[in-house]
Amino acid sequence: GAGVSQSPSNKVTEKGKDVELRCDPISGHTALYWYRQSLGQGLEFLIYFQGNSAPDKSGLPSDRFSAERTGGSVSTLTIQRTQQEDSAVYLCASSQRDFATGTQYFGPGTRLLVL
Amino acid sequence: GQNIDQPTEMTATEGAIVQINCTYQTSGFNGLFWYQQHAGEAPTFLSYNVLDGLEEKGRFSSFLSRSKGYSYLLLKELQMKDSASYLCAPMDSNYQLIWGAGTKLIIKP
Numbered sequence: 609g610a611g612v613s614q615s616p617s618n619k620v621t622e623k624g625k626d627v628e629l630r631c632d633p634i635s636g637h638t639a640l641y642w643y644r645q646s647l648g649q650g651l652e653f654l655i656y657f658q659g660n661s662a663p664d665k666s667g668l669p670s671d672r673f674s675a676e677r678t679g680g681s682v683s684t685l686t687i688q689r690t691q692q693e694d695s696a697v698y699l700c701a702s703s704q705r706d707f708a709t710g711t712q713y714f715g716p717g718t719r720l721l722v723l
Numbered sequence: 724g725q726n727i728d729q730p731t732e733m734t735a736t737e738g739a740i741v742q743i744n745c746t747y748q749t750s751g752f753n754g755l756f757w758y759q760q761h762a763g764e765a766p767t768f769l770s771y772n773v774l775d776g777l778e779e780k781g782r783f784s785s786f787l788s789r790s791k792g793y794s795y796l797l798l799k800e801l802q803m804k805d806s807a808s809y810l811c812a813p814m815d816s817n818y819q820l821i822w823g824a825g826t827k828l829i830i831k832p
Contacts, residue, residue, distance in 0.1 A: 643822075649824065650810070650822055650823060650824035650825055651766070651810070651822040653819075653822070656819070664817075664819070699765055699766075710753065710754070710756075710814055710818050710820070711756065711768050711771060712756075712768075712820060713768065714765035714766050714767070715765060716764070716765055717765050
């Protein structure tokens with residue numbers, strides 16, 4: 609595609625429910641990243657994929673968070689038993705992840721509100 | 724550890740020039756990125772420096788000094804639409820971007 613897309617754009621859920629967020633990266637980009645951004649705060653790294661594998665899961669805040677990527681393309685971030693502190697914008701980015709072309713291009717984000 | 728230091732907020736006047744400084748410490752270095760983020764929107768790429776010196780791109784320029792762990796973003800002829808947060812992000816030896824909290828730039832008429 610022309611850019612990174614994410615769905616849904618907005619999600620309101622009740623505490624304790626599971627949510628699934630989707631990211632479609634730029635075609636041909638091997639690396640895919642998930643970040644979280646709370647209101648007025650900086651980017652919080654969650655996880656990145658190189659192809660379908662996730663070498664770095666260090667940013668996942670708890671075992672309620674998981675992510676997968678299939679076919680080297682689409683990725684889903686799943687949050688189980690959501691809590692109010694999970695409310696944030698979840699951003700996905702993709703890149704070629706190498707020296708000269710490591711520019712990350714971001715999707716529009718999913719705004720998650722846990723009531 | 725890895726660390727980014729930028730001013731939290733800056734204010735400038737429309738038509739003026741502003742310089743946003745960034746100092747960093749990373750495990751290895753593979754260049755430094757600047758991103759712009761308007762409120763409620765995703766970050767967008769502005770510039771990439773890997774060698775020392777100044778890179779000019781229209782009204783925006785970015786400077787890097789690897790020996791000092793220092794970069795700045797220079798914005799000229801400021802416009803109201805330049806009001807945004809500016810994120811400094813060096814790339815470490817694993818090609819991982821290290822993100823700072825960003826500098827919120829407020830442009831006044």
